Amino acid sequence: MITTPLTEATTQSSSGISTTYEPTYPPTYEPTYRPTYRPTYVPPSSTYGPTYEPTYRPTYRPTYVPPSSTYSPTYEPTYRPTHRPTYVPPSSTYRPAYKPTNRPTTNPPNVTTIQPPPIYEPEINYFKCHDNQADISWIPRGNTENIVYYTIEHSTSFKPYVWSIFVDKTDANFHVISLSPGTTYTFRVIATDKNGKFSQSSETEMCSTKPDAPYTNPTNVYVKSASSNYLLVSWKPMAQSIHNGPGFFYRIYYRQAGLGWIRPWNQETVTDWKQDKYLLKYSSSLKWEIKVVAVNKVGESKVKPIVITI
Structure with a gap:
């Protein structure tokens, strides 16, 4: 229910003083009371009937706020820094920049190092194969002053890729080698210097000996x-x-x-x-x-x- 309050105003007329009421604007809203009935307790009587007195409880209506397109809540975002490396696309023209090291540059003194002549492999100049022996000789080459000794190695048809020492640490350049019957041999000569380095000659041609009965038993x-x-x-x-x-x-x-x-x-x-x-x-x-x-x-x-x- 809407009630309009009246404001008392006094006016003077020919017949005397009269009082009128004018409404005050804007109107105010007062809660509407809805009566609730609670019975008054009276002891039982055959002639009495209960009477009800209304109890008034105010009802409250919420104030309505119409929606507005201009209203929106504001949120303050929380910022977290993200660390991402700077990507440099591949390019044929891109070169990384290097910071120079502040080191004094000094030119090394001019030192002349005299290298001894290298050792060349011996050159086999004679090889002759017989029934049960072979003759072999070679020519030393290179810096012969540093050569300590020569070694004659051989491989056989039974183990063609395995070299074994036949004559070890010799300073002569000619040898007569005794061979086993029924075997095919290949030889080479190796020169060793003071530092342990060596150079080998080229391999000889194959030498096959004549078979014979075994020289020993198990x-x-x-x-x-x-x-x-x-x-x-x-x-x-x-x-x-x-x-x-x-x-x-x-x-x-x-x-x-x-x-x-x-x-x-x-x-x-x-x-x-x-x-x-x-x-x-x-x-x-x-x-x-x-x-x-x-x-x-x-x-x-x-x-x-x-x-x-x-």
Whole structure:
């Protein structure tokens, strides 16, 4: 409900003094009271009925603020610095700038260093291959005063990329070299100076020797009983350089001991030159004689083998 307050005004007329009321603007809003009824408690009576007295509670209406397009809250942003490196795109013309170091530059004194002449590899001027030997000679080159010694190295067809010393630390420039039969050789000469540096000559042509029967037999031959019916025969394998020719193998001889020439030798063959043992069937009630011989296509070894009795 809207009420308009009246302002009392006094005017004078011909009949006397009269009072009028004028409204005051702007109007004010007063809360509207809505009565609530609560009963007044009266003891029960057959003639009495309860009466209700209204209790007035004010109701409040919020003041309405119309929306406005010009109103908006303001927020103050929080600033956090971000560190990003400065990116420089690749360019063929870009070069980083270097700060010069303030160091005094002094020209080094003019020193003349005299370098000794380098050592050149020896030059093989003669090489001759025979049946079981080779002749080799060379010409020293370069600063020969600093050369301490020469070394002759060789490789064989069994190990073509492995060089081994054949004649070590010699000051002569001519040698006659003894060779093994049935082997192909290649030689070179190496010069070594005082500082341990060396220079090598070019390789010689291949030298092949004539095959021959082996000059030795297997060593470290050992025989023991492996069981009641077998003997274990073992030995040290022979290197290819002493096979003296193709078709190399081992031949194992065995016979009953004490009978001599009356009882001929029995034999077994081992074709793998790397093999180092063999099981031999025998009778444990008898004594036996055993020997191991090296053989190639030319024939058996010319050296008498060791006979083992067990």
